[in-house]
Amino acid sequence: MSPPVAPPGWSRWLVPPAALAVHLSIGQAYAWSVFKPPLESALGLSGTQSALPFQLGIVMLGLSAAFGGTLVERKGPRWAMTVALICFSSGFLLSALGAATEQYWLIVLGYGFVGGVGLGIGYISPVSTLIKWFPDRPGMATGIAIMGFGGGALVASPWSAQMLESFGADSTGIALAFLVHGLTYAVFMLLGVLLVRVPRPARAAADAPAATPTGPQVSARDALRTPQFWLLWLVLCTNVTAGIGILEKAAPMITDFFADTSAPVSVTAAAGFVALLSAANMAGRIGWSSASDLIGRKNIYRLYLGAGALMYALIALFGDSSRALFVLCALVILSFYGGGFATAPAYLKDLFGTYQVGAVHGRLLTAWSTAGVLGPLIVNWVADRQEEAGRHGSSLYGLSFVIMIGLLVAGFVANELVRPVHPRHHVSRPHETKEAADERREQHESA
Structure with a gap:
């Protein structure tokens, strides 16, 4: 899946909503505590056991982001968001199966391992693209997207609690809640997949500063x-x-x-x-x-x-x-x-x-x-x-x-x-001669 390049006139302000669609979804991780008491009661778990899916999810977030970061750069944001969608939603579907069959290891595998991979890839999926679209305000741009991860629990927490109240806090009710989560988040994250674009090589968009890399560039x-x-x-x-x-x-x-x-x-x-x-x-x-x-x-x-x-x-x-x-x-x-x-x-x-x-x-x-x-x-x-x-x-x-x-x-x-x-x-800059590169390094060292 090649990264979709923005057509002429594309507004860079459409990219933050695409990032938010993913981050608001995966931000559900902060609402895991809503499921802890029902799981402990329905499956006879201890507090430590019921925390395992969340803890494994955070560990996998870091590991998948670390090992998949270069691939995300190469494949582009649409590929990364698609992988995040598949993994995060599949994690909920596996968890639903685990709750329905009262096999807790499936919940740990689904939400913690598979869903955790979706967390990591989804978290970093828009970062590079946003910084390239907003070279003049990188802090604001990434803040908008990552704000969604922090705010995802504000939506997911009451929503999850309401579903457990409606479906019941037994294993069947928990399974239904997981199922609804998986399907709903798949649709919502798909909006981000379809909307995201990368800037054209020469310049980001009609309303954005030039996207040509400036300053130090390090692999x-x-x-x-x-x-x-x-x-x-x-x-x-x-x-x-x-x-x-x-x-x-x-x-x-x-x-x-x-x-x-x-x-x-x-x-x-x-x-x-x-x-x-x-x-x-x-x-x-x-x-x-x-x-x-x-x-x-x-x-x-x-x-x-x-x-x-x-x-x-x-x-x-x-x-x-x-x-x-x-x-x-x-x-x-x-x-x-x-x-x-x-x-x-x-x-x-x-x-x-x-x-x-x-x-x-x-x-x-x-x-x-x-x-x-x-x-x-x-x-x-x-x-x-x-x-x-x-x-x-x-x-x-x-x-x-x-x-x-x-x-x-x-x-x-x-x-x-x-x-x-x-x-x-620093990596060599495009079209830069060796003499120019040496001169730039000397100026940096003098400074």
Whole structure:
């Protein structure tokens, strides 16, 4: 399937909706918790077992993005979106079969493994194309698309809950809900497949700046040989770990913090807190990434990591004395979490150019896989150890918050160490003579 080239007069503003159609669909992953209690009840699972499909899905997201990134660059966005559609929808259909036959391994295989491949390929499918269409505003462009992934749960969570209420929370009802998800998302993602276009080689469109690559251009293979890639990997990993530290345990965390007060947090209020976090996650993806176009990528990550550490410190010191402070700080942390995801492709474009930015981004997402395991592990392991020691309430989380602050400080330092990529890693520019290339490298080294 060759990448469809935009005809003359094609508006670049049609590309973000195509990306959103995919990202809003695969963003359902953040609503997996809706299925946990029914699965535990219907199939006799523990909390750890019911989390397996989600955890495997996040791991496969990073791995498929890393190993499939170069193929996505070569085949183009329509091919990638088609693969994402097939895998993500098939994952739900396999899960439906698993729920209907009460074979949990099929749900893990379907949603976690097959669907996880769809997550990874779908997540990176529009990134390179958007950056090429919007070279003047890469942060805003990728923020629009990746905002969809953060906001997918706002649609999927109530929709899934309503289906389980209508169909029933037994294995048959869960199977029907999975089936409806798979078919509906296939139709919705197909809109993105049909709509997406790549820019013409000479220029993107009548209303877009020239698409000819400018600045440094580094291949995905060479990017992995630079310290800049691994510094940014550490930056993303620490920022995501800090966000997941709140997101993964949000409802029980706010309940524990105010359990000993005269007005403990109700189940409904805790669910509302989770919804607020999802909204902050989504808003941060478009808001902070757009701001990075104005103040620069390094500066915006200084904010994510420095202010994020401050927010964690405020929660650790004063969070149990003020509900408003706790909620506000958590919302800011989640906005940074979302913003970090959305700004990463633009940061990569600044460092490595647009040559294979999708493939580089795919490899960078292994940081997400690592953080997806590390964040919940830190918070849950520390809470379990503190509970065994006889502590309760906010005391369950103090040590894990200190660890998160340390990680964010490490990420802040890594961000400060990022420098422009050395010209020896640059690919040759089209029609550039050896003398011109040598002169460009000398100018870079002098600068």
